[in-house]
Every structure is written in C-alpha cells, then in structure tokens.
Amino acid sequence: MERGARPDGTTGDCHWRPDARCAGFCAPGFAGLTLLLDWGSGGLTVARADLWAVLGVLVLIALRPPRVSAGDGWLAVRGLVRERRVCTDALVSVRRDGAIATRLVLRDAYGGSVALDPEILVANPLLWHRLDAGARRSRERGTLRYGVSTLWQLGERIDGGTARDVFRASGLE
Known part of the structure; x- marks a missing residue:
C-alpha cells in the first residue's frame, strides 16, 4: 500500500x-x-x-494542522471543531487566497467549501491525484468555470517536483 x-x-x-x-x-x-x-x-x-x-x-x-483526506469524488479538511467537505466531481471554482500565506479555496455546486494550504497537495501526490481527477470530471461536465489555470499551475509544480524526485532517485539528475 x-x-x-x-x-x-x-x-x-x-x-x-x-x-x-x-x-x-x-x-x-x-x-x-x-x-x-x-x-x-x-x-x-x-x-x-x-x-x-x-x-x-x-x-x-x-x-495543530488541519487533517486533509480525499476519496473518490470528495476532499475533506478536518479542523479543530468540524469537517468541511467538497465534491470534487462538481467543483465550481478554485482560487488562491492570500498573498503571503496562500490558501487554496475550493467550492462545489452543492454549497460546500474548503480552504487548504497548497503545500499539503505538493507534499502528498496521492491527495493531488484525487483532487485532479475530480477537477477533470468537473471540467468535462462543465461545472468548473473559475480556477482551471490555478489548478494547472499547481499541477505543473507538483508534477515537476515528482519528476525531479524520480530522476534524483534513479541517479539521472
């Protein structure tokens, strides 16, 4: 596993x-x-x-950091008191919030909203994969109208870092 x-x-x-x-x-x-x-x-x-x-x-x-988890079609951020969840298959918008401490704010068509540090996704490629797969389905369905470029930039950063790690581990760098 x-x-x-x-x-x-x-x-x-x-x-x-x-x-x-x-x-x-x-x-x-x-x-x-x-x-x-x-x-x-x-x-x-x-x-x-x-x-x-x-x-x-x-x-x-x-x-205490928030606990982030994801499954097929959802992403959840558990804070100190409550858990917030979005349906990644029905995302409406993705935006970066803040200049110094940036947060990624995701909103779905059902009114759900979560905010998380993008570094959590950078450090956890499996979480990124779950979010990216759901966002792709949202784009195909036409619900994701705002923030496609934000996700693309984050994906480039994550995929580039993963590729560098693979090259470094294989001795090709």
Whole structure:
C-alpha cells in the first residue's frame, strides 16, 4: 500500500501525524518554559500560572494542522471543531487566497467549501491525484468555470517536483 493510502481506499496527508505531534510537544514546552521563567523571576501566582496554561492551549490550537483526506469524488479538511467537505466531481471554482500565506479555496455546486494550504497537495501526490481527477470530471461536465489555470499551475509544480524526485532517485539528475 502506498504512503498516505488507507485500507478503505481513501487518501490522507502522510505528514499530518508528525506535524500534530510536533504541535503537541511545542505547546506544553512553551507553557512549561514560561512557567519556569516566571517562577524563577519570583512573580509566579496562581492567576499567572493559569494564564500561561491558557496560552499553551492557544499555541496548540494555532500550531495543530488541519487533517486533509480525499476519496473518490470528495476532499475533506478536518479542523479543530468540524469537517468541511467538497465534491470534487462538481467543483465550481478554485482560487488562491492570500498573498503571503496562500490558501487554496475550493467550492462545489452543492454549497460546500474548503480552504487548504497548497503545500499539503505538493507534499502528498496521492491527495493531488484525487483532487485532479475530480477537477477533470468537473471540467468535462462543465461545472468548473473559475480556477482551471490555478489548478494547472499547481499541477505543473507538483508534477515537476515528482519528476525531479524520480530522476534524483534513479541517479539521472
């Protein structure tokens, strides 16, 4: 079975678990370090300890990555509270949002919408393949009217990186 593929036929972000684990280590580390520094300075009180604990939880929330998964005809992004899902066979628009931290925003004909970091697709070619196959079906059906060039540019970037990796692994580079 390929990396990122699951026994039920869905595909997930193969980097999610290590990234979530890193966030899980950084947040208590931050809270512990701030508690230790505050205690060392002699200003630690119960209220301040509570503040550092709350800030540690906020760091965890900020650092925890969304969980992206895809199946035949759908793509889902699971955040902290809820999961958003789009039908990739009925995409209406694809656009890039943001100048510095870009997000890929996908909307389908049924009102579903997801936003995800395009780097997740770059790092997970199986997820990209699922999205690309659904987007191709959307184009064939005529529902995808906006963002074809955005998907094409992302596909060129992903396919070019994959080809470079294959050449590098085979010693042809």
